[in-house]
Amino acid sequence: MEPNPVVKGSLTTIILKLLEDNGRMYGYEMTKAVRESTANKMSITEAALYPALHKLVEDGLLTTTSEKVDGRIRKYYALTKQGKKETHSKIQALKEALDSVQLILNPKLSNG
Template sequence: MIYSSELIKGTLKTIVLKMLEDNRKMYGYEITQKVKELTKDRIQLTEGALYPTLHALENDGLLTTETEYIGKRMRKYYSLSPSGKGKAKERVSELADFMETMKLLLDIQIKPA
């Protein structure tokens, strides 16, 4: 199943924050690949959505960056700042709560973990 793009809306920031919470330090392309892998190809982040989001999170002080070169190719690593760590927890828990609510609202049966 491929999700209609509408569903992804509003969750991208949360996904990015969570990936960085789990992995400490990642670069953009790596995030797209990790998400693709973890979701078995169901969610494929587009670069046009991802990079602006990373920049916005950085602008908000939630991410810090460091640039590395692999050969001549640039890699821009992103990490959670202290406030980013707080924000990550906040966002994930908010989404979890929202999903609980949607489950009730839509009569959706969710398999236990």
Template sequence: MEQNQVVKGSLTTIIMKLLEDNGRMYGYEMTKAVKEITANKMNITEAALYPALHKLVADDILTTTTEMVDGRMRKYYTLTKKGKKETANKISALQEALDSVQLILNPKIANG
């Protein structure tokens, strides 16, 4: 539960990073990828994922293509040109934030 709160704050960066690595993905594939990469430690709920995806589309960070797969429509998400540029910024901002948290949690290591 606590971890989910942390995930929520960095969800857009996670989505953008996944798309940077995989090219295009659909919603369910993203939730599965996060579970697999984190060995089930992190779970993205649909209630958080779809608002984030829809917002990124509205902000022109992601674009969608639709295909018929297994008898149903599947929406694939891809980074736009603007989205590709934004991804690097988002990742470095998240990395800096995580480093700062690390300094607070482990001050001894940080001080050498």
């Protein structure tokens, strides 16, 4: 079974959360981390991931450093000070949004 793409609009926040938890990561590592933590149910596609990473750097939320490991280039990403600040509020906002959708999918039956 192919893993499904992650919930739309959540990618940026997921990246920030991964970096908050792990300090620094490279792109390919993030795709594996998501597949693992969701038991292969969801994945982030590289075609969505890399542009999102570049935008976060552009917006000043991430910094990047390249390293050669085993003959291959890795671009590590880490949160900037500003990135750390915004991470908290974005995670909070996403959690609340998810909770609201849950409320709609599991509405209160209480009318009596």
